[in-house]
Amino acid sequence: MNGNRTENPQSTASEILEITEQILSLSEQMDTLAGQMLNLAISAGLEGDVSDNGWTIERFGALVPELLKKRYERQNRDGELYRLGAELKNFIQKQGWDLTHQFTVKHIFFFSRNRRLFGINLFSSRPRLTFCGVTESDVRSIVPEYSFTSYPQYSQLVCDRGTAVEDLRALYEFIYHNNSS
DSSP: OOOOOOOOOHHHHHHHHHHHHHHHHHHHHHHHHHHHHHHHHHHHHHHHHHOOOOOOOHHHHHHHHHHHHHHHHOGGGGHHHHHOOOOOHHHHHHTOOOOOOESSEEEEEEETTTTTEEEOSSSSSSEEEEEOOOOHHHHHHHHHTTTTTEEEEEEEEESOOOGGGGGGGHHHHHHHHHOOO
């Protein structure tokens, strides 16, 4: 029996809690990486097979993983979701930006080095363009004619009305150049 060693139950409980939080954080990171790897595998197969005539609604729709197709089809009213996706892919390609994409239940995100830059938000009844890595004051100074809703819990700003990707070119360029390094 070791008489010099005293156990402190509060210290042990806090250590267990800290380790549990670390495990949960790692688990979330692994889920994100697994999703990105799946999307890269899917897009590598599709992007390599199609001649480079640009992204179409059909071509973008073919990127959507099977397990999300039903959900995405409900959001794709009048082809809006896949039109925005194809526009974003064409814009990114035209800019020469090397971005990866990730499909989730509520978003389509475009990443640079594991950092979300922008995408499409699927929270509302219609898909909306979403932006990360930018403040509300930045947005007001770059595109004052558009209104955005802030979702601080997700670190996102969502464009309140449907628009074309090209209309927000200055905002995309600002986000890319300030967050891609």
